[in-house]
Amino acid sequence: MAKSTMSRHLAVLKQMDIIKDEGKLTLTDHGKELAKRYEEESVLLQKWFGQYLPECSEQDKHDSAQNMVVALTPDFKAKMLEKIADMVQKNSMYDQIDSRGTLEFKDIVEYMVPGDYPVAFVIQKTEQSKDDSPFSMADRGFEHPAVLNVSQDGTGVLTLKPVTIERRNLMEKIFYSGKLMKLEYETKSDVFVPAEGEDGRYEIPADALQYTYHKEERQMIGSVKLKMYALLANKQLHVRTAALSILMHGFW
Structure with a gap:
């Protein structure tokens, strides 16, 4: 130069x-x-x-x-x-x-910005039934998507909003409708406790779920077992357990 x-x-x-x-x-x-x-x-x-x-x-x-x-x-x-x-x-x-295998919420929350995250979810049967579908009727009993709220203090809450399910009886040509009466989730102590919330919504602490991560799809999956109470068409109380899985993809 x-x-x-x-x-x-x-x-x-x-x-x-x-x-x-x-x-x-x-x-x-x-x-x-x-x-x-x-x-x-x-x-x-x-x-x-x-x-x-x-x-x-x-x-x-x-x-x-x-x-x-x-x-x-x-x-x-x-x-x-x-x-x-x-x-x-x-x-x-x-x-x-x-590399961590099964994860707890505290393992992943440090990577999340506080706020509301819409999450896809599916509810599957954990018990044998007469039909061939692996999905619980409760999968249609909640508004999709669910919302995962992450707070500034590092805690999280998964909110599910129940909706009315309508089902047609082809033999009697009438519609039956119903709504979930009560929802419980399984804790890490293997006991079921009520999921309580406001305005008819159900809230499940995010740390009640267990998480697993699939690097190839960059997909985080959180799972927890539920117990649901609802009235059948004959007015009898129906109690079933099912597995809830949330799919956390967009923000990973």
Whole structure:
């Protein structure tokens, strides 16, 4: 590089308050902050390259990251790095939880932002029945999806809203309708306790469920056993157990 070109570059850096000349060239406070930020951004990009381009050499990842942090416009870079940081964090999470087997809610809540998460769910029979369907009638007895609320203190609650089920008797050509009267969930102590909530909803503590993670699908599944009470068409109390599974996919 020609001396005149170098002088012009140094003059620009001085005007930007990045370097100062006090007998020797040194970074200003602003320059030090900028260098620190660039280094942090470069490290983040190198982690991202490592997760998605493992075949690239460390030198290639380093050089490419260094070029990107100085070449991109600040606004675009900020938006891009925000998404990349989320991807890097989640990929690290996937690797960590994939090796733990059965998980508790406390194992996964640290990776979740407080708020409401809509979750798909299915309720399946745990007892033999006359029909061939593996699904419990209760699967249609709740509004879909359920809602998993994660609080600031790291606790969670799964909320189910019951709905009226209608069923037609083809022989008598009439409709029967009914609604769940009571719901209980099985605790880690193997006892069933009432799921209580507000406005007719049922609430199950998130730590009552056991979780398993499938890395290939990036699918978290939480399960708990339920006991349900409802009146049959003949007005007799019907009590059945079933397995509730929630599917947590979109936010993993």
